[in-house]
Amino acid sequence: MVRFIEENGMLVQGIFRVPGSAERIKAFRKELEENFYKIPNYSIYDHTNISELTVHEVSSAFKAFLRELPAYLISSERMECFPNIKTLPFTEQIKATNMFILSMKEEYRDTLQVFLRLMNLTIENKSVTQMDDQNLATCHAPNVFAMPKGSETDMTRINDNFGYFKTLTNYNKKLFAVPPNFISQIRQQYATGVSAKPKRKFISKLLGKKSKGEEIPPPREELMRLKEVQIEVHAPQMTRESAVITINESTTAKDVIYQYEAIPKTILEDARRNIAQGENEDRAIEYLCEVGGNIGQ
DSSP states (O other), rough: OHHHHHHHHHHSSSTTSSSSOHHHHHHHHEEEHHHHHTTTTTTHHHHGGGGGGOOHHHHHHHHHHHHHSSSOOOOOOTTTTHHHHHHHHHHHHHHHHHHHHHTSSHHHHHHHHHHHHHHHHHHTTHHHHOOOHHHHHEEEEHHHHHOOOTOOTHHHHHHHHHHHHHHHEEEHHHHEEEEOOHHHHHHHHHHHHHHHSSSSHHHHHHHHHOOTTTTOHHHHHHHTTTSOOOOOEETTTSSSSSEEEEEEETTHHHHHHHHTTOOOOOHHHHHHHHHHHOOOOOOOOOOOSSOOTTTTO
């Protein structure tokens, strides 16, 4: 409906104010409600008679859609924020309203954004549509803002709602944008939180809570469950700087070093000579150093 109104209603005088045929609107709504959830890839253009309706009839159906939503786009609880926002300097009002919008539930925020975009487009064409922000507020504010029971005829509240509606409509592009400093703060908080938490605790949280008495196996035990893994050995002092070697649970550092094809010939020759002579002298202890891993975590 929004697309139809955007494409066909911006050159129509009295859009949202002039009603259409009640009978045709009722038939259109019935057709829409009956088939929307039944037909895969439902399209209002392909599965309704919208092309036969006037802009006024579609805009009236759109108003009814807003009016009959299960909950107002801006609930009575959230409406309590506006009087406090109104006391701030104007620049701060826009910032506070921006945070107010961003904190809304996604489905309400997205619907409100589409609605306000349509209102803004209508105002931009007010020389033709004869619908400025005051006229649109009169038509739509009661369908968007929840009013406390018993205050429906309170003119002060009604006028306040008109003011809130105008602010949302005229500044909608700014109100739905995430401020750059807000993004920076979130990134900083995320980085601080991640660096402060042990990796093991973070992983257990991601996968869900442990059952009572369940122990998280240490990293070494998890590694031992693997039959075979491959590691990349870097040895700048050798004739070849690195090689990928397959290891299993019984592999030692010595095994890796003696499998390494790029060991200097002098070391291999000395080892063979000692074995041939039957010498049982202790050889130097071999080490493997991990680079960028998680030993001990």
